[in-house]
Amino acid sequence: xxxxxxxxxxxxxxxxxxxxxxxxxxxxxxxxxxxxxxxxxxxxxxxxxxxxxxxxxxxxxxxxxxxxxxxxxxxxxxxxxxxxxxxxxxxxxxxxxxxxxxxxxxxxxxxxxxxxxxxxxxxxxxxxxxxxxxxxxxxxxxxxxxxxxxxxxxxxxxxxxxxxxxxxxxxxxxxxxxxxxxxxxxxxxxxxxxxxxxxxxxxxxxxxxxxxxxxxxxxxxxxxxxxxxxxxxxxxxxxxxxxxxxxxxxxxxxxxxxxxxxxxxxxxxxxxxxxxxxxxxxxxxxxxxxxxxxxxxxxxxxxxxxxxxxxxxxxxxxxxxxxxxxxxxxxxxxxxxxxxxxxxxxxxxxxxxxxxxxxxxxxxxxxxxxxxxxxx
Numbered sequence: 001x002x003x004x005x006x007x008x009x010x011x012x013x014x015x016x017x018x019x020x021x022x023x024x025x026x027x028x029x030x031x032x033x034x035x036x037x038x039x040x041x042x043x044x045x046x047x048x049x050x051x052x053x054x055x056x057x058x059x060x061x062x063x064x065x066x067x068x069x070x071x072x073x074x075x076x077x078x079x080x081x082x083x084x085x086x087x088x089x090x091x092x093x094x095x096x097x098x099x100x101x102x103x104x105x106x107x108x109x110x111x112x113x114x115x116x117x118x119x120x121x122x123x124x125x126x127x128x129x130x131x132x133x134x135x136x137x138x139x140x141x142x143x144x145x146x147x148x149x150x151x152x153x154x155x156x157x158x159x160x161x162x163x164x165x166x167x168x169x170x171x172x173x174x175x176x177x178x179x180x181x182x183x184x185x186x187x188x189x190x191x192x193x194x195x196x197x198x199x200x201x202x203x204x205x206x207x208x209x210x211x212x213x214x215x216x217x218x219x220x221x222x223x224x225x226x227x228x229x230x231x232x233x234x235x236x237x238x239x240x241x242x243x244x245x246x247x248x249x250x251x252x253x254x255x256x257x258x259x260x261x262x263x264x265x266x267x268x269x270x271x272x273x274x275x276x277x278x279x280x281x282x283x284x285x286x287x288x289x290x291x292x293x294x295x296x297x298x299x300x301x302x303x304x305x306x307x308x309x310x311x312x313x314x315x316x317x318x319x320x321x322x323x324x325x326x327x328x329x330x331x332x333x334x335x336x337x338x339x340x341x342x343x344x345x346x347x348x349x350x351x352x353x354x355x356x357x358x359x360x361x362x363x364x365x366x367x368x369x370x371x372x373x374x375x376x
Contacts, residue, residue: 003147003374004103009140011100011109015093017055019086026050028086032062034073035360036114038085053086059106060095061113062087065133074122074134078110092136104144108152108370111159112144114363147374155370162362166355173352176345183338184298191330197323199287200280205241207272212241216271218250218261222297224271239272240279245289247280248273251322255315260305260322264293278319291335294342295327 029050031041045053056062056079064075079085087093096106112118121142126132146152213236215227242248242265250261265271273279282289295301304325309315329335 003145003371005143005145006103007140008142008144011096011104011144012094012140013097014136015054015056015060015095017093018051018089019053019055020051022047022051024050024055024084024086028084029053030077030085030087032064032075032077032087032091034075035356036076036078036110037356038077038079041088050086052089054089054091054093055084056087056093057084057095058082060093061106061110062091062093063139064091065135066090072123073119074113076113078106078113080107080110092139094136094139102149104146105149105152105156107156107159108367111156111363111366114360115367116364118142145371147370151370151374154373155366159359159362159366162359166352166359169348169355170352173345173348176341176348180294180338180341180345183341184295187330187334187338188328191328191334193326194287194329195323196325196327199283199292199327199329200247201283202319203246203279203281205243205279206237207239207241208237210237212236212239212270212272214269214271215239216242216248216273218248218263218273218277220257220259220261222259222261222263222293224248224263224265227274229274236272238275240275240277241270241272242279243270243281244268245281247289247293249278249280249322250276251278251317251319252276253315254305254317255309258306259302260296260317262293262296264289286332287329288332288335288339290339290343291329292327294339301325 026045026047029041029045031039033039054062056077058079058081060079062077062079077087096104096109122134122138123132125138125141126134215229215231215236216224217227217229219225240248244265244267246265248263248265252261254260282292305317305322306315308321308324309317310321330338
């Protein structure tokens with residue numbers, strides 16, 4: 001059957017359709033990630049701005065031409081929904097030409113974009129200094145060897161089957177999350193509220209013998225992560241030790257980030273954190289640490305932390321104010337039930353992320369398989 005060689009300029013066309021008439025409201029606004037996913041956006045948008053946003057119809061693409069050597073990936077999204085979506089005017093929108101629809105499937109093209117080779121091409125052919133640009137003109141210079149459309153359909157079907165399984169799993173995941181939130185909301189109004197100061201107390205154990213070298217920080221998703229600080233030549237004996245079932249807390253910049261940075265260590269192996277952080281453990285045996293952490297994972301608690309932050313440049317959440325936060329605490333058996341559901345949710349969430357990664361990693365294999373079949 002053989003392969004046919006094309007340049008993208010023969011297949012793709014840039015789109016300039018904008019939401020000038022406000023055909024679509026703010027609820028249609030989306031963003032893109034460098035994992036080639038369409039995401040919800042954190043941007044603060046209003047009606048005046050979204051008039052300038054691009055309309056990306058189902059089956060169409062959008063990408064961010066601004067790349068960096070730090071990321072080594074191009075932010076790109078494929079609208080595989082049944083609804084038009086809006087994307088910032090800082091992006092570039094494009095679609096497959098009408099004359100090329102019998103030549104290349106949009107899903108096949110999306111698999112092509114998910115290959116590391118595409119990101120490398122963009123990095124090599126981008127231009128600029130601190131901010132590099134990969135323009136649509138450069139995109140159009142890409143050459144692609146395409147198998148016949150029937151072979152493309154075959155490999156796209158494999159991809160879509162795996163994607164459908166992952167999305168079905170994800171829908172069940174959201175049901176679990178909703179169940180957990182409903183339970184918490186129910187007890188929020190009828191369980192007695194206890195202040196954090198009556199639940200946690202501070203501990204201060206230092207790494208005096210330098211036996212622990214795993215330096216961790218806390219990110220805004222309330223997870224421990226390897227510290228980004230340069231610890232070369234730093235005296236780690238002054239760092240604080242965090243043991244299993246203990247919390248690490250940083251009140252710094254709570255207002256700026258609109259997030260209370262707190263994390264619970266689940267692993268058996270202890271870690272160390274900056275001396276600027278605080279470490280807590282449970283005061284009471286009738287309250288589960290996992291339940292407390294689950295409560296701190298809610299957005300409403302982050303908003304409360306933001307409200308309680310001071311008015312300094314750093315907008316810190318002082319320890320006294322942190323202790324004042326009140327948590328509704330049902331009886332122990334109810335806590336266990338809620339925590340079990342939450343743990344199942346987190347476990348399945350991790351599996352779902354692994355499924356997404358596997359599907360993405362499968363794209364280069366499918367593209368290669370389709371090319372080899374066409375050459376056979």
